[in-house]
Amino acid sequence: MTDTAPPAPAAPITRSMFVLTLLYGGMTVIAGVLAFKQFAIGPLKVEAGILAFLMLVVISSAIAQIHGKAAADRLVLWGFLPLAFSIVLIGIVLALPASPDMPAENLAAFERVHGQTPRIMAAGPVAYGVSLLLNVWIFNKLRGTGDGGGIWLMARGAIASAISQAIDTVIFITLAFYGEFPIGELLVGQAIAKIALSFVLVPFLIAGAVALAKRLDQR
Template sequence: MDQPATAAPAAAPFAATTPAGVSMPLGMFVYTLLYGGMTVLAGVLAYKQVQLPPTSLAVESGIFPFLLLVVISSTLSQLYGRDAAKRIVWWGFFPLGLSALLMQLVLALPASSEMIAFRPDDLAAFERVHASTWRVWMAGPASYITSLLLNIWIFDRLRGSGDGESTIGLMIRGAVASALSQAVDSVIFITLAFYGEFDITDLMIGQVLAKVFLSLVMVPFLITFGVRAARWLDAKKTS
């Protein structure tokens, strides 16, 4: 995978190498693995809505892994360039789609006689939850691709003509890009996943407020940590 000159330190970093001989910085390799896992987890956790006391507002639990997707995509854009980050976002469809297909296969396969006889409640709960998430699985990719590509675009545009290396500048760019992209994500996802199932007003308001708040308070620090962690990984030498 091509990368800008600033992606690797002067000394040869530890890199993951494919059979074709194409190397990938260790930081990008690790974050790509985490990215694929978070895309799957976000779809599964989204089924549960979490209350935001002391209000009546709520958020869907997929918000937590999804914010990590924002952090990872911004980190990749900062270190390896916008094009590299966009490729990771598009490839994120693969684990998401494969997980959805495997879920449908598992639901279609007959349960064991032991589970039917002795654990029918567990079977019913499993089927109820996962069979009911098809709208979540469909809404996820639509909001996912829109918001994450928007996040990368805003994050990169705010970089301007400078190198964007200052910590304060990095944190501000991360906060603004995340807040705007996550507000868009919330509107798309909540509408497609839950409209018509129940009154989505409180969930929509809670989701937008929570994502914007977390984007301003937590995401800047997580991106700063993510960039430093990736650089540390890239600087590791082979033993």
């Protein structure tokens, strides 16, 4: 009989990977809910879901910087799991009969927010997968052979986010609304707002997320 060596134990997950993955899963779920409010900062007018989506960009970029592109790609793909579960659970809750004690205006508001059309429900995951994987690819490609930290880390984050957010806008709005109404003005407005936010917010958030990840792993 030939002795078979036991499999090598899996490498323990780092504290930074654990914390950032938890945050990532939460952002995938909340992004669709926040999208029902639009906000304005000066001339920028955009749906609030972009804030959660930018956090997905930040977290996936930080994971790519600290743990490598393969880990970031896995994070994006696993992100479909909480997204799918939330969609299914929302569908179940919408199908359940409402309590007669629930005020009618509360029920109407709940159903309006969560009762998205099938096109919107389908467009979200498609745009999510394409744009986030693209963001990780561009962010890693711009890294080159060095560490890619410092100011270049922030610049890479801004460039990758701006391009991926523009693609996300085109995919989502086209799949969700094409044929329902003219989408040209909405496309341009959303793309400009998301690109602007990518350059204003993302560089500093990525630098902060990378610094936080390094501190977590040092403890």
